[in-house]
Structures are given as C-alpha cells and as structure tokens.
Amino acid sequence: MMTNLFSTFDPSTMFYIQLNWMSTLISLLFIPSLYWLIPNRMNFLMKTMFIKLHSEFKILTKNNNTLIFISLFFFILVNNFMGLFPYIFTSSSHLVFTLSFALPLWISFMLYGWLNHTYHMFAHLMPQGTPGILMPFMVCIETISNVIRPGTLAIRLSANMIAGHLLLTLLGNTGTLVDILIFIVIIVQFMLIILESAVAIIQSYVFAILSTLYSSETN
Template sequence: MMTNLFSTFDPSTLLYTQLNWMSMMISFMIIPSLFWLIPNRMNFLVQMMLMKLHMEFKILTKNNNTLIFISLFFFILINNFMGLFPYIFTSSSHLVFTLSFALPLWLSFMIFGWLNNTYYMFAHLMPQGTPPVLMPFMVCIETISNVIRPGTLAIRLSANMIAGHLLLTLLGNTGTMVDMLIFIVILVQFLLIILESAVAIIQSYVFAILSTLYSSETS
C-alpha cells in the first residue's frame, strides 16, 4: 500500500530486498555480449579454427554446407576434454553416445545418395579398373565396408577414449602401492594427460572428417 505519491520510486520490495534494481540489468542481458567485449585471444583462436575447418570441409563436400560437421567436431571435442577432468562422466567413451551420431549421419547419407544419385551409388560399388573375375567379390567387399562404417566410426572414438582412461586409472592405482616411485608415476601421468588431450583433438577431427568424406561420396 502506498503511503504517498513518491513511494512508487522506493527501490525496496515487500521482502526488503533489492530485486527491483535488477530491472537495470535487463537491457544488458538483451544486448549481445560481443557488443561489450573486445575480441580476445580466445575469440581469435576459435575464429581461426572455424575458418580452417570450414576451408577443409568445403573442399571435401564441394559446397559451403559445413556447419553440421564443424558443430559435430566441437561437440565431440568438448565432451572428450570434459572426460579428462576428475569425477566427470566420459560420455564419448560409450557406444550409446558415438552411435547416436554415427548411425543417423550414415543413414541420412545413404538415403540421400540412393534416392538422388542411384546410378552413382551403384557405380561406387565397383572400383574402376576391376577385372571381370573379381567384380562379384568387389561388390560384396564394398557393400560390407559401406555397411560397417557407422560401427567403425563409433568404435574408433569410444575405444580410443577408453584406452587412455584405463591407462590413467591403472597408473593411479599403482601409485598408491609404490611409494618410492611416486614421482615417476606422477610424471608419467602428466605425459599421459598431454597425450590424451592430443587424442581428444585428433579423434574429434577424425570423426568429423570421415563423416565429411562419407557425405561427399553420396553427392
């Protein structure tokens, strides 16, 4: 209840908090953060990575539709790095995670290729210059290699993430039993973490680049 006309300008609420002052921040929340921030080194690094990936994927796909592959690369990269922190679930080491990306991508490429480029897809089953005697075997081999592509994509990523984490776990358990060699174990674990960081980048890049190659074969 207002006591006088100027009580509407009272900044305090009924709970004696200063929530009304939050109205000052609404305009700052609407305006994008890039309006206020000067581009820093992290922004330059991300922009450089985006341009490099776009140029490489554009050459393979022969068009400018590279957003899905760049997004896939960064999403897998972030999940791989998050798994290196203690007590954080490594989602990229499970086939549920990797197959959920590999299988829909492969199915969409196959459906698009067989519906729009049927003759090209049939011709792709027979490599150029194959002897007539080997043609039936080459068709079977190419069909099998095409069918197992989502499985190889998923298993490659999950197996590499599992292998590194197992090594780190085994070394961590060994360090508690060998007190004299604790410094050597810590050094080896530090080197393994550097190796796992490189594997996280490489495997996300391999997953994205192979997906790009598979899409280029259907267009």
C-alpha cells in the same frame, strides 16, 4: 574400491541416479559470457579454428555446407576434454554416445545418395578397372565395408577414449609406493594427460573428417 576395471565408465552416481550424462551439455556453462558480447582471445581462437576447418571441409563436400561437421567437431572435442577432468563422466567413451552421431549421419547420407544419385551409388560398388571375374566379389566387399561404416566410426572414437582412461586408472590405483616410484608415476601420468589431450583433438577431427568424406561420396 573398484570391483571391475571398467566400472570407472559406469554412468551412475553415488545416489544411483544416472545424472552423469548431463556432462555432455553442462560444459556450456563454462563458456564466459564475454565470449558472446565482444571480440576477445577465445572468440578469435574459435573463429580461426572455424575458418580453418571450413576451408578443409568445403574441399571434400564440394560446397559450403560444412556447418554440421564443424559443429560436430567442436561438440565431440568439448566432451573429450571434459572426460579428462577428475570425477567427470566420459560420455564419448560409450557407444551410445558415438553411435547417436555416426548412425543418423550414415543413414541420412545413404538415403540421400540412393534416392537422388542412384547410378552414382551403384558405381561406387565397382571400382574402376576391376577384372570381370572379380566384380561379384568386389560388390560384396564394398557393400560390407559400406554397411559397417557407422560401427567403425563409433568404435574408433570410443575405443581411443577408453584406452587412455584405462591407463590413467591403472596408474592411479598403484597403491603404496616408495617416494621415487611415486615421482615416476606422477611424471608418467602427466605425460599421459598431454597424450590424451592430443588424442581428444585428433579423434574429434578424425570423426568429423570421415563424416565429411562419407557425405562427399553421395554427391
């Protein structure tokens, strides 16, 4: 019995050994060996998704360096889906996981932009057409919004993952119910699983597309 509702996200096993973080990489074991050998349906699906994402990301980055963002999308997507399986640790619901991607990306974008395009980065702090009396305030607002970007990027992903899993946990611990109510709960949980699958895809795309947008501002 859970003593805390959020204990379902604790990174610990019954042996008090923190092995659940291995779920971030253990998903690679589920890739069929034929995927690497011959063209098949899975290979065709992945290639189609890769081409589609590349065509969208290269418009934002204004070049063909989109491999890091596509890889980030697929890695987060796999971890989001792994968290939907029973008794598997949801790593993407922790800020340690999301910040480990958002913070290094943001720091690298800032260093590259300020070292190579300093005038361009200063211009971003002042939107075009701003009245003179509002310029100091706009610089402060733009600076704050720029500094909190890695936090908002990380919290957005983890919060969306936590919200859906908490609903599933609450419905799974409803206790003894009559037959008709159990049937309704099962239907609601099935619909929530479908919703969480869509959220897993959408949040992976949002994380990758926002990272691409942040990188485009430094060019």
